[in-house]
Amino acid sequence: MNAELRYEGVQSSTLDRIRCNRHDDSGNAVVPRRSGGGEPLRCCLTIAGAGENIALVAYRPMTAGGPYAEVGPVFIHTADCAAPDAGSFPIDFRDRRAALRPYDADGQMLDGVVADPGTGEVELKRLFEDPAVDTVQVRNVVAGCWNFTVRRQG
Structure with missing residues (x-):
């Protein structure tokens, strides 16, 4: 079986909520910064170029609960960006x-x-x-x- 696959970054509804509320779902403030270049962005699934407006936020990628539903740091753009090609x-x-x-x-x-x-x-x-x-x-x-x-x- 050769499955057709879909590639997903941070869900757009989650990005909208974080950007609007100015904090992530763990309560950490969104602190904008300029990228140095090379940061992996989980919103658009690209690598940041130098000088982009980004933030480091906490994110839980697992939609199912359980012991593997861990929260970790991810870089995102602070403003809307192009969705990744799924x-x-x-x-x-x-x-x-x-x-x-x-x-x-x-x-x-x-x-x-x-x-x-x-x-x-x-x-x-x-x-x-x-x-x-x-x-x-x-x-x-x-x-x-x-x-x-x-x-x-x-």
């Missing part, structure tokens, strides 16, 4: 090492794999060959921070 692997993340964590529909982690630069798409398709896999979180290898979530289309 139909393709984010180009700015292709040449980065990543930890791929598959979860079942109940939010339990099934396995894990480290994808070398350029292999993330192949590894994701392999993980989704298992029908028990509901979502895969793509994470930073060193810091463990969530980058984006992948799920089957439909």
